[in-house]
Amino acid sequence: MSGPSHGGAFDAHTARDAGMVGCRQCTAVSPIDAEICERCGALLESRDRTSLQRVWAWWLVGLLFYIPANLYPMLITRTLGRASADTIVGGVIELAHHGAYFVAGIVFFASVIIPVGKFVAIAYLALVVRRAHGIKPKTLLHLYEFVEWIGRWSMIDVFVVAILVALVQFNLLATINPGIAAVSFALSVVFTMLSAMSFDSRRIWDEIETASHE
Structure with missing residues (x-):
């Protein structure tokens, strides 16, 4: 054709x-x-007829978990009896305040830019394929493949928390424990990955068939 x-x-x-x-x-x-x-x-x-329903279901659950992931502490640090809690953005600001701009940039990119970008991209794909759109199918396919590829890097923040918890355990001097946001963030990443995996990429090419039959 x-x-x-x-x-x-x-x-x-x-x-x-x-x-x-x-x-x-x-x-x-x-x-x-x-x-x-x-x-x-x-x-x-x-074509998977229930694909978009699953995409939106996982997307919504992932979004619901991403909200507390940013509102609640990611790390709880206790030093000589004093406790401090940092959210994702608060941790980025703290890192930048101590001059660790590179690390702060990585954490911000992996914990804020990538997740928000994934939410936007998945929603965009799910909305576009519902009707004739006039966008090149290869462009949408590249966007879908990029979302699938970059999704795994969203876990960097969780890995950092796990490493810090494992390394910084000095009993009475200092301890670092994961906050509730760490669990929420990990679940949000998993659910958005499931949302992307549920998308039937074959629907992207339906635009070609529609155009050829007009």
Whole structure:
């Protein structure tokens, strides 16, 4: 199948347009009327009809956990009987105040920029594929792949907390314990990853079929 694109010519062909269906588990291609993949035994569907519902469900849960992750302390430090608690942003400010600008920048990027960017990108993809959009499918596919790739780096803040808790344990002199925000943040990352994984990327290419049939 070939036809005009929204910003230049393209020559694209989808499995569904050719009367085939691709397996999401092993990528084997089968006739569109097949229900089970002959290679791996997975259920075959040309499009996952419940994909967007799961995307929004996981997205919403992830957002709900991300809110307390920023409001409550990430670290609780006790030194000679005195306790102090820092939120994510508070920790970034504290690091910058002590001159650790590079570390502060990494923590801010991994704990604020990446999670917020993922929420925006996933919501954007889920909204765009619902109707004709006029955006190049490859652009949306690259955005989806970037979201999947960068999602794992959101856990940097949790790893830092785990390392500090393991290293800084001097009994009465100083102790560092994770706050409730650490658990909330980790759960938020997991749920947003599940949201991205639930997205059926094949829906991105439906725009090509729609344009070719007009």
